[in-house]
Amino acid sequence: MEFLESLWSAPPDQSRCCRCQKVIKPQDTLARTYTFRRHNDHSDEAYDPSGIVVPGLSGQIRIRNRHLNCLLEATRYVVISHVWHPGVAELQWKRAKATANVEDVARAVREVPARIAVGLQQEFPEDVEIWHDYISVPQWATGKKDIIREIPRIFCHAESTIAYLSDISSNVVETMRQDPRRDDRVRAISTLCNAKWFSRVWTAMEFVESKKLRAMFQDFTLMRELKPGHDFFAEMTGAWYTELAKSGDAFELENITNPNLVPWKLGHLDLIRILRRNSLPTTFAIAFELLEKRRVTVRRDFFYAFLGAISPDVPLHMPQISSDSNEEFHEGLLQIARRCIEDNDYTPLFITPRSAEIQGNVPTDPKMIGYKSLHSFSMGHFKKAAPRSNIRIKGRCPVLKVENVGSTKAVKAWEWGFTPMSLFSEIVEFVFGVTGSNTEAFVNTLAVRLYSLERDKVMEHLSYSTRMIDLKEKLAALHHEKEPPARQRIIDWIAENLCLSNTDSFNPMSEVVSPIDFLMTHGGSVHYGNPPILVTVECSRCHELFILRVGLFRLPSDVVGSVAYRVPGLQYRFTHEGGAGWLIKNGIRIGRFVWGIPTCECPKLEEVEIKIGDLPLPKPNEYKYEFN
Structure with missing residues (x-):
């Protein structure tokens, strides 16, 4: 425990930044990196009395302490994205109450970062510094929260992100690349998708913030790139779609892997990463879709990853909550939702409420959907904004300037069983x-x-x-x-x-x-996976009738008397420009529509107060994917 207390407590008083040589004050955000040197290294820095000795590798971990800005502005470094060893996770979280073997944890904290450093030396110079949270985040220091809040920026500015796949061997990739048997290639792709690394909230956020991505296998060797800049995720998904093009039948390929994961079941990883690279915004709902099925050890850490996925460069404040109860967690989501709405992000109002009474046709079996959310939003990424002046917050509710399409006069709902x-x-x-x-x-x-x-x-x-x-x-x-x-x-x-x-x-x-x-x-998921539901809406001015396809959050019997409002100018990937809106009754969202244009030319703009309501809570997928 003495070693961990020394490593994971606050840096020594008067510790100086390796770059600017100024003292790192308690209120400063610490940016700690390390290098690894063998004892047989004959350089001037061959031995450092303050280094962390790693007996199994006959070497030392050399720690470098900096101010965060000194790291981001002028240091060449790589970051390690990985799934925590269970014992390390338990001990850093529970400390005195943990049941994990302290010596085993201390050995992992020393050896894993050191072995990763040795593996990187195949292709990276030894003087490239490494950020690994076992070493870089003092887990028991008061400044830990400040570092965690900055992790998205730390990953965004790194030269490379190394995804350490602790449960994947190099044989899996070689099978995917060159095995003559289709079924074995497909199973290899699925085995990569099954990696624990894809299952976690933190690693998902770290993935989308990464500029360059390399994979490292369980034996600490780097995955060989087939071509520069073509990372392992792109290769894996490309291999899947190559097989799909040959087969022409996605169900046939998925049956080979059933019930294991395939690329689409991993969610919006590549979409959000592309948005990041093109300096495009990530909305509340898209970030929530990315993370809601993934696991996290400490529930409140969901918020750090969630806020990082929404806005890494200008971090939003953590919500003011006192516990991890569902009520407090939901209050935290509401706080973030209101800030996003104020910033012209309407997606908290389009996301499916937790209390939606109608169960749609989307599968709920976690082993079938992986980490993909099929109905919490499904409208796709942001494309065009509504006028920013059309939103204000009144108390706890947004007041929106939207278009009144008309009041609902009738609803037609079909049962399932139809062919297209x-x-x-x-x-x-x-x-x-x-x-x-x-x-x-x-x-x-x-x-x-x-x-x-x-x-x-x-x-x-x-x-x-x-x-x-x-x-x-x-x-x-x-x-x-x-x-x-x-x-x-x-x-x-x-x-x-x-x-x-x-x-x-x-x-x-x-x-x-x-x-x-x-x-x-x-298109069914966009409409919440409901059985087909059409509503007839009448304009209050000209009395012309319009039909809208809607996804309902309440029973069809609640629809009549609601008013259809749409947001002018707003567009997402799977909506028409200005065609997305809601059915509102007593300030509550009854349902939503996405293609609600064109209608009559009557003046329609009016202010409406809408209750944000009960946002969905994360539902982590705990199913353990693996081939027998």
């Missing part, structure tokens, strides 16, 4: 019952608001040849035709000629599947 085409037929019949033979209203409703196509491109497509005239004739025929087979032939024609049943569809949501098929896949 049979559901489409049902929806066409419902839409036609509202719009009749009004061609423009029919196209705006069916193609744009319900199946996500871009209105201008649809109308341009219909302007060629006699397509618009033909559509008018088909709608007129649908008005008179009573025989089901004949009506179905008309509906099939509509699907084909509005480009809803093929991939040549001007669909900004997907180039891979048709709009009809998309609505049954990710």
